[in-house]
Amino acid sequence: MKNLNPLSKLLLATLLLFSQITPLLYSQGLEARIDSLLETTFSPEGPGAVFLVAKAGKPIYRKAFGEANLELNVPMTPSNVFEIGSMTKQFTAIAILMLMEQGKLQLEDQITKFIPDYPTRGKNITIHHLLTHTSGIKSFTGMKSLRAIERQDLAPPELIDFFKNEPMDFDPGEAFKYNNSGYVILGYIIEILSGKSYAEFVQENIFDKLEMTSSQYANHSEVIENRAYGYHQKDKYVNKNYVSLSLPYASGSLMSTVDDMLKWNKAIKNNKLIIDETKKIVFENHTLSNGKKINYGYGWHITTLNNAVSFEHGGSIFGFKSMGVYLPEEDIYVIGLSNCDCNSPTELARDIAQLTMGN
Template identity: 35%
Template sequence: MKSFSKPSLSRLPSAILALSLLGGFAAGSAEAAQATAASAVAEDSFDAALAPYFKTNLPGVSVIMTRAGKTIFRKSYGLADLEAKSALRPDMMFRVGSVSKQFTSAAIFQLIEAGKLKLDDDINALLPELPNQGAKITLEQVLSHTSGLKDYVRSPKFAETAGKPITRQQIFELFKDDGLAFPPGQGFAYSNTGYFLLGMVIEKVSGMSYEDYLAKHIFEPLKMSQTAYEGRERDAQRRVEGYMGQGEKVQKADPINIDIVYAAGGLVSTVDDLATWDRAIVEGKLLKPSSWELAMQPHKIHGTQNAGYGYGWNNYQIRGARAIGHDGIIPGFNAFAVRIPEHQLYVAVLGNNGFAAPNSAYLVEKIAAIAMGNPYPEYKAIQLDADSLEKFVGVYKINDKDDRAISREGNRLFMQRSGRGKFEVLPCGPAEFFIKDSPSRVHLRFVADAAGAFEQLIVTQNDLPSAEIRKAGR
């Protein structure tokens, strides 16, 4: 999960702030016009950036990019079904995983506007079947992942039941007694459990099933005909197969009972429908501007600490510009969709390989940066001999619990973070390295002391320094 410091928007009048967040205010500004003119990029540039990652005989992605509501790039790469050898098309449906959360959030806000819910409502009052945790847990805390509810997806019980026929009630029974990771409102921890419960709230308050509510109150009004809760598609033949694997070694993903993710990640959609959804938000459909504004504002813990997450949307930066979006990782699929209001851009990439490298988030950010006229640097690997590489070997300590171990195997260098797997780092300069297609664009720079010994390591991720550490013993 990515985060960033919220831009200084608090002094803008409320109506202007809402338009700024959704892209409407930028549309009328001289700055936006200049940005649009400066970042107008030929379609070939996006294709050239994406095509090398995909083969015609393997799973792939569908991509859409819009600017001010107009499609400027739309294309698919790879296969929808390896056995049938059918090619992907942009009008095909993918599982979108946690991108579903923004639709669940919008449904909650519709019920708030209808006077049936309030952000301050206690989840236990709405769902008395949920064991009381000894403290009030508000809808706002559930929406913003500040409830403290433990994430049932991380439980061994989740993996054991994911592919089995099991009802939503039985799933609820599995995690309802898991308790809290911290007192409500005292921290941030991403929790699918909370969004599962929000689905139950929508059903109880509306008197409709979660899938029926979304169909009637969101998908049908917006004519999103290819978006649905999985199993409720109008044309299920358009759904693509999901795969897992690396390179040529891919296989069909294990089956999953979609009810186990429910309102936290149970939807299927197309890039076209997601672009329609984004345009509806920009135009202020379904909800009041103030509701859309609130849903996308980064939540503040204790009123001051930026959680980097709103109510169903993550907030971070792409090349210095505010980005509002979400990823979706679910067996066989990986998705990412983001809006960049300053540039009136919306980009969505839906992939049908859950283990794809690079993933959809990397691809979205890569082409979004191109569209913004500020592409990420393209590092090119060079060759360094074993003696040159040996100078960097050692353990660089952040603290007693966290370090970066640099090791060499022949003419290859590797980095390993405490408790995690190791990655090859490729030289792009005499003392600079990168991880190929790293989702967070990891870059390493080793710094020598006065005697020429490399004793300091500066790690950068997504243009921002993430660690500046010294070799152990120095």
């Protein structure tokens, strides 16, 4: 700047100052807009939520709202642990693919290869059908008789016995219908092939490996640090209904935090658990027998947001709801975890992802 006149120096200094201030103001503007969305939904006195937004793997927003425990008036914190419901399916799908890479199964293997007495009624039901919700097997969570067993602790074969003789909804590959039974069977196959319980396999091969230190198979009796309590809302808030965690099992029984879920998303992005060739299958928009796309991969919905590809999945289990959105083209990840099944983070997570796009 030696040879510049005083006016030029002033202009250059001003430009440099604005180049530093503008991103900060923009960041603060994004934070305020996200705050506004979430503060409208989650009151300080009610059950709450934690949201994290990351760009290029780095958190740019991480906040808690509402209360983690209404009876003790404990405020929510960003490190609270939630049951994540059907987001568990992502972990089950990746576990299956890890076993595939080890040569222990193929995606076109029929389930009778692992469970010989499963009544397929002469149909060819494959691992691929289970992963994509196209098996036609009746989803046990839609059965009216579920109430009779919801508090019972069942081993995986006992849970499979509960639904296996139900009529099939359609022939394998003929339709897409979201199906918890399929992921229960996948969990049991993981146990058969690994010689470990589903909980042990996921803990040792995923959580420990990725240092997801606040994640685990859910447990009602264990003292879990930073656990958020779950609620329903009727005419007032009530404690969540008790259901044995042996029922959601590999379709919905894991717990985590927003920080651990970011580790999970980064691990999938960076091929920490499966190779890139396998990952392409995970995020392929698979098709039915007639060639129609189902907008589902293996454990993730494949959709779009503002014309950008979006990999998404939510979860719902008594007292909790969750939602994760990943935009691979912009490398934006949004995860929202709520401790009341009255407050779904699904649309909020999508809205926040849209706000973050292009920033």
